[in-house]
Amino acid sequence: MLTIMFIMVAYAQAQQTAKVVRVIDGDTIKVIYGGIEQSVRLIGIDTPESRANNKANKDAMRSGQDVSTITAMGKQATEYVKSMVKKGDTLRLEFDVARTDKYNRLLAYVYLPDGRMLNEEIIRNGYASILTVPPNVRYQSKFLSAYREARQNSRGLWRPAQPNKERG
Numbered sequence: 617m618l619t620i621m622f623i624m625v626a627y628a629q630a631q632q633t634a635k636v637v638r639v640i641d642g643d644t645i646k647v648i649y650g651g652i653e654q655s656v657r658l659i660g661i662d663t664p665e666s667r668a669n670n671k672a673n674k675d676a677m678r679s680g681q682d683v684s685t686i687t688a689m690g691k692q693a694t695e696y697v698k699s700m701v702k703k704g705d706t707l708r709l710e711f712d713v714a715r716t717d718k719y720n721r722l723l724a725y726v727y728l729p730d731g732r733m734l735n736e737e738i739i740r741n742g743y744a745s746i747l748t749v750p751p752n753v754r755y756q757s758k759f760l761s762a763y764r765e766a767r768q769n770s771r772g773l774w775r776p777a778q779p780n781k782e783r784g
Contacts, residue, residue: 636705641666642693642743644721645701649709655721658735659712660759662747664773666690689773693743696772700734707734712752723752739763742772 634647634656642663645656664686665672672690676683701707708727717723726734736755738744740762748756767774 632709634707634709636701636703636707638703639694639698639701642690642697642738645697645726647707647709649722655719656709656724656726657717657719657721658738659723659725659749659752660747660755661735661738661744663693663738663744664690666694692773693738696741696743697734697738700728700737705729712754714752725755735759736762740766740771742766742770742774 634649634654637646637648637653639645640655643658643661645658647654647656649656664675666687667690668683668687672683672686675681675686679686706729709722709724710727711722711724714723728734728737733755735744736758739746739759746756746759746763748759766772770776
């Protein structure tokens with residue numbers, strides 16, 4: 617009986633792994649999961665858009681920044697995620713209450729090979745804001761703490777803008 621339980625647990629854990637295909641942007645990656653290529657939207661975070669689109673326009677109006685500033689920050693967030701996740705990496709996916717969003721993307725907390733949670737690392741290093749969408753709220757307080765730490769320490773997108781230096 618114990619052997620059967622062990623096999624069942626091992627099978628369940630194996631089903632939670634995914635292979636990275638590519639990084640789409642700062643809060644979405646493409647993976648092979650269950651033998652199928654799928655998009656994974658990282659739960660609990662929101663990064664700026666890396667392309668001009670309706671959401672980038674809304675974010676610009678809301679923040680008072682222009683779309684080019686928003687998309688430049690989105691590209692920085694995307695590059696940060698690309699520095700953390702490489703094609704072929706095996707990641708572990710943890711699901712919350714809702715497994716997919718209205719776009720049929722998987723919703724997951726994503727764990728890097730070293731055990732760190734990618735969602736949290738993106739926030740902690742200043743490349744995402746918190747986006748809590750019930751019922752997926754399992755790590756809301758952890759994310760809030762990481763967000764405050766990033767802001768207090770001026771990390772990532774929260775770094776003060778550096779003045780352009782003229783070349784002499």
